Amino acid sequence: MPGTASASIVTGIVFAPLGLVLVFTAAITPQWREGQARLGRVGTGVGESRGIELLLLRSDGLWESCLQVVHSELRECWPVSGAYQHDSRVRATRGLVLTSLFLCGSGIVLASVGARCWTDTPLRNVAGAGGLLVALAGVLSLAALSIYTHHLPKLAVELVSNMSDFQGLDLHKLPSLALRPAGSLYFGWVGAWVQVLGGLALLFGVGRPQCPGRTRRVQREIVMKAYDVSC
Incomplete structure (x- = not known):
C-alpha cells in the first residue's frame, strides 16, 4: 500500500534525527553516573540548632x-583524567558512541536523498542504505x-583536590561515593531505541510499493494508452 510506505518512510525520517539528538545530548553531558557524600551541617541563622546538611554531588560523563x-x-567541572579516562571500558564506550553518531548522521543524509516521495522517482536503494x-x-x-x-560500579573514581572552588576541603578524606546510573544514560537508552526504530521504519518503507506520485503517473499512462488503442 503506497500510504503505508509513505507513513513508514516519514516515521523513519522523523525518528532518526530525534535519536541522533538524544544520543548526542547523552554523549556531551556529564551525568552518566553520579554519587553523593555528606559534608556535614551548616546553620541557617542565629539560634539554628540543626541547620542544612550539605551534600557533595559527584558526576562523571x-x-x-x-x-x-x-x-x-x-x-567545578574538568575533563576526565587518570584511571577513569584510560579505562578500556570507558574508551570502548566513547568509540562506539562516536561511531554511532557518525553512522546515524550519514544514514539521515542518505535517507533524505533516497526517500524522495515528493518526486516520481524515489531512490529506494539509497533510502534503504540510510x-x-x-x-x-x-x-x-x-x-x-x-x-x-554493566561495568559502572567497577570504573575508577578520580578525586581532584586542587580545584579553586574547593580550597580547604580535603576530598581524599571524604567517604567513598556509591555511584549509580544518572540522567545521561537514560537519554542515551531512549535515543538508541529511537534510532533502531527509525532505521527499521526506513527499511520497511523502502520494501513497499512505489510512492503515490509515481503510482498516479503510471495509472494515467495506462489510461492514455487504452484511449489511444480504442481510438
Whole structure:
C-alpha cells in the first residue's frame, strides 16, 4: 500500500534525527553516573540548632566530570583524567558512541536523498542504505550503553583536590561515593531505541510499493494508452 510506505518512510525520517539528538545530548553531558557524600551541617541563622546538611554531588560523563555542593553555588567541572579516562571500558564506550553518531548522521543524509516521495522517482536503494546505517547506529549506541552500565560500579573514581572552588576541603578524606546510573544514560537508552526504530521504519518503507506520485503517473499512462488503442 503506497500510504503505508509513505507513513513508514516519514516515521523513519522523523525518528532518526530525534535519536541522533538524544544520543548526542547523552554523549556531551556529564551525568552518566553520579554519587553523593555528606559534608556535614551548616546553620541557617542565629539560634539554628540543626541547620542544612550539605551534600557533595559527584558526576562523571564520557568526557567531563563535575563536583557540586548541593544547596550552594560551588561547582567545578574538568575533563576526565587518570584511571577513569584510560579505562578500556570507558574508551570502548566513547568509540562506539562516536561511531554511532557518525553512522546515524550519514544514514539521515542518505535517507533524505533516497526517500524522495515528493518526486516520481524515489531512490529506494539509497533510502534503504540510510535506514540500515541508522539502525546500525542504534545497535552501536545500545552496545556502548550496555558496556558502561554493566561495568559502572567497577570504573575508577578520580578525586581532584586542587580545584579553586574547593580550597580547604580535603576530598581524599571524604567517604567513598556509591555511584549509580544518572540522567545521561537514560537519554542515551531512549535515543538508541529511537534510532533502531527509525532505521527499521526506513527499511520497511523502502520494501513497499512505489510512492503515490509515481503510482498516479503510471495509472494515467495506462489510461492514455487504452484511449489511444480504442481510438
